[in-house]
Amino acid sequence: MKNIILCGFMGCGKTTVGENLKKKSGMNLIDTDAYIEETEGMTISKIFEKYGESYFRDLEYKACKELSKKSGIIISTGGGALTFQRNVDVLKENGTIVLIDVPLEVLKERLKNDTTRPLLQRPDKDKAMKELYEKRMPLYKNASDVVINGDNSPLKVASDILN
Numbered sequence: 001m002k003n004i005i006l007c008g009f010m011g012c013g014k015t016t017v018g019e020n021l022k023k024k025s026g027m028n029l030i031d032t033d034a035y036i037e038e039t040e041g042m043t044i045s046k047i048f049e050k051y052g053e054s055y056f057r058d059l060e061y062k063a064c065k066e067l068s069k070k071s072g073i074i075i076s077t078g079g080g081a082l083t084f085q086r087n088v089d090v091l092k093e094n095g096t097i098v099l100i101d102v103p104l105e106v107l108k109e110r111l112k113n114d115t116t117r118p119l120l121q122r123p124d125k126d127k128a129m130k131e132l133y134e135k136r137m138p139l140y141k142n143a144s145d146v147v148i149n150g151d152n153s154p155l156k157v158a159s160d161i162l163n
């Protein structure tokens, strides 16, 4: 059975939608960020701070490769994961990629007080989010097999994915 891969920008709800999907479907859920934090014994923020982004991207690729060997699970990815073709390639081998599509203005509101995402800890956060969003959306769309409207409750988004 194929995996369900959740894809989308930071704050689109991949983790909470994943938890709702897990409850509804009985499938296991693994979050790539949680997997990396567990295997490295360090938070994502600490990994960025100590080793930098490209080191994190290599860990993310390793996680995608490992997790793609499983089947019938939900894989919730970090917001940058599916902007790298090498991750798309391994995850697609045994998975359907679902983009949770949320408008930029909604994401800005959801992330305005966030302190956990290293890429957003900067004074020009709104501008940085806009640039990243515009750069990433076409990549997400290209990578995904299905696009779901994510501007709804996590429960509704999870039902839409299962349907």
Ligand code: S3P
Pocket (backbone or CB within 6 Å): 008, 009, 010, 011, 014, 033, 044, 077, 078, 079, 080, 081, 116, 117, 118, 119
């Ligand atoms: C990132 C998103 C984060 C995490 C890391 C980098 C990104 O995951 O992987 O901070 O590049 O968009 P979430 O999308 O779960 O916040």
